[in-house]
Amino acid sequence: MVEFRIDRRSGVATYLQIVHQVKQALRLGLLTPGDKLPTAKEVVAATAINPNTVLKAYRELDREGLVEARPGLGTFVRRSLARPQAAADSPLRAELADWTRRARTAGLDREDVAALVASVLEESFGDAAAGHSYEADKGTSG
Template sequence: MEVRYLWSIEPEKGPIYAQIAAEVKRMLARGELVPGAKLPSARALAEKARVNPNTVVHAYAELEREGITETRRGLGTFVREDVDVEAIRRRELEAAARAYLQSARALGLGVEEAVSALREVNDAS
């Protein structure tokens, strides 16, 4: 499976290495990356993302610390076979829900109104 990285880096949204690591997690949650998938080399991803290769190395190291990837000497960086994709998906969903609820509360809305708005948008889709 060839991994495609088409997102854009936005320096104002925090550390670039964290954005890269977060996108890898989102790709896992969406099923675009699967356990055992090989990630691009740090150099190749750095060229595509137009960042310093050390930034990608930092992102990959963070993912490895979290138990999501593993480095195989001489072969590259891979998504671990035993990675809990459902747990990653759940964390991503919870983060999105927290952000949405925070936005709704900033508008003075309660949980029921926020849920109702989600249903309306879903029904209109």
């Protein structure tokens, strides 16, 4: 089961943080079709956010066809976003983990690495990478 981490200082709407974290779990294969998401009550207990915020996130995920609400049962994953190339045991992930260790050894911190990766993503993917980033979502409240 996914455990949400809310960063109140990020400037990203809380419901979008939940949406992004579910999508990341779907991409990494941590959530698979049929898995049940935590109830709004469970998320509220773990994160101290408004239950309506959780429901808004789940509605957005439902609208995107990623989850489905089953009345009286909960919210379940409908489809995966995982690709074998991004799996925990993939060669690409191992190379990225190795590169990240070298970056830390070279003295880069988390923010330096994130900036460097964002820059390379922008160069490699252009506007497609920037089109749906946290920065693009900051103007939305939740």
